[in-house]
Amino acid sequence: RRYASRHKVPLRRESPVPDPIRVKLSYCDYLLGWTWQDIAVNRGWSGGPSVQSSVTRYATKHDLPLVRLP
Numbered sequence: 001r002r003y004a005s006r007h008k009v010p011l012r013r014e015s016p017v018p019d020p021i022r023v024k025l026s027y028c029d030y031l032l033g034w035t036w037q038d039i040a041v042n043r044g045w046s047g048g049p050s051v052q053s054s055v056t057r058y059a060t061k062h063d064l065p066l067v068r069l070p
Contacts, residue, residue: 023058026051031069 004011022043029039036048045051059066 018054023054027055027058027064030055030066033068 001011003009022045026039026043026045029043030036030051034042036052039045039051039055040048043051045054056066058064
């Protein structure tokens with residue numbers, strides 16, 4: 001970080017910012033009963049835990065429930 005600020009080099013993020021549309025679709029998939037792993041495979045995530053954290057963050061940010069539909 002110090003090197004980047006001294007030499008005016010942009011910082012690289014450790015991971016890419018999740019696409020908001022993909023997160024929203026993943027949230028809908030979760031509500032419809034898909035497992036985290038199925039969502040990861042079908043939506044192009046690296047794994048189930050990354051989907052879970054992104055969807056949970058999305059639901060919290062937008063004050064949405066994380067309860068699956070019957």
